[in-house]
Amino acid sequence: MIFHISDLAMLVIAGSVAFALVMVVQMIVLLVRRYLQERRVIASRPQELAVLRELMKAVAGAGAGDIGEAPAFLAADPAVRLRAITHVLQMVRGADREALLRIADQTHVYDAALKDLNRGDRSRRVDALRVLEQIPSAASTDAMLATMGNDPSHDVRLEAATALARTGNLPKPTAVARMLELRTRPLTRLHEALFRSSAVKHTAELERMAADEKYVRIRHLLVEALGWSGDFGVLDALERHSSDPNPEVRCAALKSARRLEHPGAARWAIGLLLDPVDAVRIQAVQTCAKLNARDAVPILSSLISSSSWWVRTRAKEALDKLRPEQRVRADITGLRL
Structure with a gap:
């Protein structure tokens, strides 16, 4: 069976038209659904306001007994109750917040x-x-x-x-590492943020994990999180990790020292200005500048002639901060855009 070019062209046109019609129908369905949802929200606003008033009264009474007898709350859809409770939760603190959470538990607003x-x-x-x-x-x-x-x-x-x-x-950092399988899973910035959020509450456990060979794969995340603890007691641990064979861990130790801003870390940060890895030297330069480590000026001056453009640039910025009276001209050749 032989197809002519004109037949093929007609098939392509018919397919394009059919595809366009399907897309138009889908767009119409989406617009209608969105319109109906907005209408439902608008129609439920008076009811939601009544539920909000009843919730505020119940919270003021510090109990869920009143809300169990409130007519608007009992008559409202579960979605309206949920919106009302989440709205009030944003405005209350302390005992009022605890009372509202008890109401949420007892009225099963999140069962769905x-x-x-x-x-x-x-x-x-x-x-x-x-x-x-x-x-x-x-x-x-x-x-x-x-x-x-x-x-x-x-x-x-x-x-x-x-x-x-x-x-x-x-939960505790050990539980996070176990539940998320961090000893085998690919690591992301989100994992880093999780450990940071635990730093204040679980400083000692993060420090123990960082020293444990079982967690060597995530050690750089743990060391970096220590800087978010605000606890100067971790400085000794950071100094130990500054000589770790993994450059990522050395970088993490410098980042933590920079965040803590304790001048006692300047001594070992200066030593890392001579690290063989460019990424570590860059972090060391930034840390020395942040800690106002003027003893680092001689080494920083030598880094102006480094083969790495980034090291030269960061060294210039650090020297300009540490001795603003002597502005440095650095060679910026080697930049690759």
Whole structure:
């Protein structure tokens, strides 16, 4: 069977028209759904305002008994109750916040999210975590912890860990490393942020983990997190890690020292200006500048002639900060755009 070029052209045109019609129909469906959703939200606003008023009264009474008899709250859809409670949670603190969280637990406003955590697809489970994050009660926190430890999807477990970190309920760093399989999984900036969020609460455990060979793969994350602890007691540990054979760990020690801004770290930071790895020298230069380490000036002056453009540039910036009366002209050749 032989096709002429004109027949082929007609088939292509017909296919293009059919595809365009399908896209138009999909756009119309999306617009109609969005319009109906907005109309439902507008129609529910008077009811939501009434629920908000009842919630504020119940919180003022520090108990959920009143809300269980409130007519607007009882008549409202679960979605309206959830929006109202999350809205009020943003405005209250202390005992009022605890009372509102008890109301959320006792009235089961997030039951739909809990069901989605157990039987929804991956995107629905992530959406459910974001709902539970808005109401960090004891029950919702337990559900997020269970998801972090048991969900079959690593991405969902990581989303649960992020939600727990944002609510201040992230478990100990050893549990984070175990639940997220950090000894084998690829590491990301999000993992780094999780350890940072634990630094103030779990400083001693981060320090112990960083010294443990079992966690050598994530040691640079642990050492970098120590700088977020605000605890000068970790300076000795940072100095030990500044001689680690892994340049990433040496860089992390310098970043932490720079964040802590304790002048006692300048001594070993100056020594790392002569490190054989460019990335470490760059971090050492920036740390010496941050700590106002004037003893570093002779070595910094020698780095102006380094073969690395980045080292030369950072050394110039550091010297300009440490001795502003003597501005330095550095050779910027070698920059690759």
